[in-house]
Amino acid sequence: MITPNMNYGNLKDSYLFYNISQKVKAYQNAHPGEHLYRMGIGDVSLPLCDVVIKALHEAVDDQSDASRFHGYMPECGAPFLREAIAAHYNARGVNLTPEDVFVSSGASDELGDILDLFDRGGSSLIIEPAYPAYVDANIIAGRKIIHLPSGRDNGFLPEPDNSAVADLIYLCSPNNPTGAVFDREKLTKWVNFANEHGSIILFDAAYEAFIEDPTLPRSIFEIPGARTCAIEICSLSKTAGFTGTRLGYTVIPRELERNGMNLNDMWIRNRTTKTNGVSYIIQKGGAAVFTEEGQRQIQENLRVYKNNAAVVTKALDKAGIWYCGGKNSPYIWLQCPDGIDSWSFFDMLLNKIQVIGTPGAGFGACGEGYFRFSMFGSPSDTAEAAKRLESLLCKR
Ligand code: PLP
Numbered sequence: 357m358i359t360p361n362m363n364y365g366n367l368k369d370s371y372l373f374y375n376i377s378q379k380v381k382a383y384q385n386a387h388p389g390e391h392l393y394r395m396g397i398g399d400v401s402l403p404l405c406d407v408v409i410k411a412l413h414e415a416v417d418d419q420s421d422a423s424r425f426h427g428y429m430p431e432c433g434a435p436f437l438r439e440a441i442a443a444h445y446n447a448r449g450v451n452l453t454p455e456d457v458f459v460s461s462g463a464s465d466e467l468g469d470i471l472d473l474f475d476r477g478g479s480s481l482i483i484e485p486a487y488p489a490y491v492d493a494n495i496i497a498g499r500k501i502i503h504l505p506s507g508r509d510n511g512f513l514p515e516p517d518n519s520a521v522a523d524l525i526y527l528c529s530p531n532n533p534t535g536a537v538f539d540r541e542k543l544t545k546w547v548n549f550a551n552e553h554g555s556i557i558l559f560d561a562a563y564e565a566f567i568e569d570p571t572l573p574r575s576i577f578e579i580p581g582a583r584t585c586a587i588e589i590c591s592l593s594k595t596a597g598f599t600g601t602r603l604g605y606t607v608i609p610r611e612l613e614r615n616g617m618n619l620n621d622m623w624i625r626n627r628t629t630k631t632n633g634v635s636y637i638i639q640k641g642g643a644a645v646f647t648e649e650g651q652r653q654i655q656e657n658l659r660v661y662k663n664n665a666a667v668v669t670k671a672l673d674k675a676g677i678w679y680c681g682g683k684n685s686p687y688i689w690l691q692c693p694d695g696i697d698s699w700s701f702f703d704m705l706l707n708k709i710q711v712i713g714t715p716g717a718g719f720g721a722c723g724e725g726y727f728r729f730s731m732f733g734s735p736s737d738t739a740e741a742a743k744r745l746e747s748l749l750c751k752r
Contacts, residue, residue, distance in 0.1 A: 433459025535681015
């Protein structure tokens with residue numbers, strides 16, 4: 357009889373979003389018609405920008421004409437998109453070639469699939485609180501997980517520690533859920549640590565477009581030495597509203613090697629075996645994001661989310677609540693007031709002011725006592741939620 361992957365039995369049930377939806381449903385049943393202010397889920401609310409929509413329409417028309425029709429696309433990405441992404445990095449002073457760039461259908465897919473490159477008996481260092489997919493992908497792959505807790509004392513940005521060495525190191529900056537962003541100095545320490553130990557950093561840059569402070573790195577490849585120890589996984593989901601359209605990219609420098617194996621070559625082999633590429637239409641839409649006009653238009657949408665963050669952080673400042681994120685990030689990570697736990701705070705916000713957020717306990721044990729707000733909602737709802745929060749929290 358076949359043996360299934362028994363590692364699935366080691367996955368913990370994820371009650372986080374299920375519990376939230378059950379609590380919200382119960383509240384709505386008891387209070388029919390009452391409006392809820394949703395700052396829980398990290399999905400975007402604004403539509404794709406015009407330049408992307410136009411490119412998508414044109415690409416659909418191409419598919420209707422035999423002379424412009426595209427069948428299978430190259431597995432590692434259309435040259436026009438790989439070139440556009442490399443040029444986008446080059447314009448910011450990061451030296452990449454199109455061959456370093458692999459087009460994907462999103463960061464989630466890559467965060468799981470990339471583990472194919474590494475020995476299943478290896479270990480992964482995950483900084484907590486963490487995006488839950490890191491932990492689950494490693495459990496499914498049967499890898500050993502080393503948890504590195506972070507907290508308010510280090511601004512949720514821990515430094516490398518010689519007692520926590522692993523083959524793979526997950527870094528997410530700007531971070532989900534904490535909104536914390538590594539500066540150049542701290543990221544350099546991680547790059548040096550990875551090179552010293554022969555580890556590989558998986559750098560999740562899904563929220564890089566939210567960084568406004570020019571001194572903060574948007575890519576790990578801004579750090580000297582990263583090309584010999586890092587893979588960057590990025591997404592257009594939050595940058596350009598592609599959560600439902602699906603497009604991302606992964607950067608594996610041509611010179612990245614371990615044990616005489618070239619990881620870029622290995623990923624080419626992996627992609628040519630396991631995918632037939634991302635749809636031509638979607639890649640055309642994605643390429644529009646990297647044009648000058650595309651960059652201008654996505655900034656207009658990002659500005660809306662950043663303004664939401666400014667409104668909420670102002671309310672928290674007035675109420676004297678500690679938080680990180682909200683600047684250079686679409687997430688605000690706050691300390692629950694008066695030492696209450698994160699699910700009690702969730703209940704309090706839902707029942708008293710009809711605001712929904714995400715309890716920090718759902719992102720790992722050291723998230724207990726903290727709470728995440730997402731800034732991807734509508735400005736009017738966010739403004740009303742901020743007003744309600746301020747008045748509730750100032751009454752303490
Ligand atoms: N990485 C982080 C840190 C995320 O928060 C998310 C989505 O919320 C992803 C990756 C997944 O992005 P994608 O939509 O490209 O799969």
